[in-house]
Amino acid sequence: MGVCLPANTAVWSIVVPFNSITEQFTGTFNNENCKIYRYEFVLPFPFNQIAGTRYWLEVNTASVNPNNPAIWRWQEAFRGQAPILCGATEKILPIPGSWYTIQWTAPDPDHFSDMAFALTNTPDKSLNLKLYLEGLYNGGGIMSKAQDEYGDHFAADTADLVSIELH
Numbered sequence: 001m002g003v004c005l006p007a008n009t010a011v012w013s014i015v016v017p018f019n020s021i022t023e024q025f026t027g028t029f030n031n032e033n034c035k036i037y038r039y040e041f042v043l044p045f046p047f048n049q050i051a052g053t054r055y056w057l058e059v060n061t062a063s064v065n066p067n068n069p070a071i072w073r074w075q076e077a078f079r080g081q082a083p084i085l086c087g088a089t090e091k092i093l094p095i096p097g098s099w100y101t102i103q104w105t106a107p108d109p110d111h112f113s114d115m116a117f118a119l120t121n122t123p124d125k126s127l128n129l130k131l132y133l134e135g136l137y138n139g140g141g142i143m144s145k146a147q148d149e150y151g152d153h154f155a156a157d158t159a160d161l162v163s164i165e166l167h
Contacts, residue, residue: 004086005099006056012047015062036075056089057117077116079108087112136160 022040063069087101104111143159145152
């Protein structure tokens with residue numbers, strides 16, 4: 001198997017009910033005059049990834065009406081003689097089939113598709129701040145304690161309190 005083909009075994013999967021997906025018409029149409037929609041879904045729990053590992057996104061549908069199955073099409077983001085990283089792939093049926101890279105023969109011979117999708121990540125991040133307040137900083141990483149008419153304003157090792165908001 002090539003470096004730009006997904007493994008036949010999924011490393012993680014989730015079944016998503018369609019009513020939990022946000023569907024929004026983009027206001028644009030494809031060359032067949034079909035509406036192009038944007039779909040969004042936020043994972044209910046994080047998918048932990050390993051740095052430097054390549055992952056593949058596979059989307060399947062399961063229709064509740066086999067006589068009228070759901071039909072999905074990816075919108076191309078770009079078609080060129082070389083894929084941005086790896087060309088779009090599809091699976092040769094029947095399932096479980098083998099993956100192969102989609103390479104156009106007509107009308108753009110030897111061109112590859114890069115498909116239009118976006119993955120966003122909002123991981124939990126730690127913000128570590130070290131503040132030295134002017135007027136209380138003594139140098140060398142030492143702060144003086146805030147004072148009031150009764151002496152130290154805060155107990156123990158607290159020099160002062162600061163409120164921080166991120167927007």
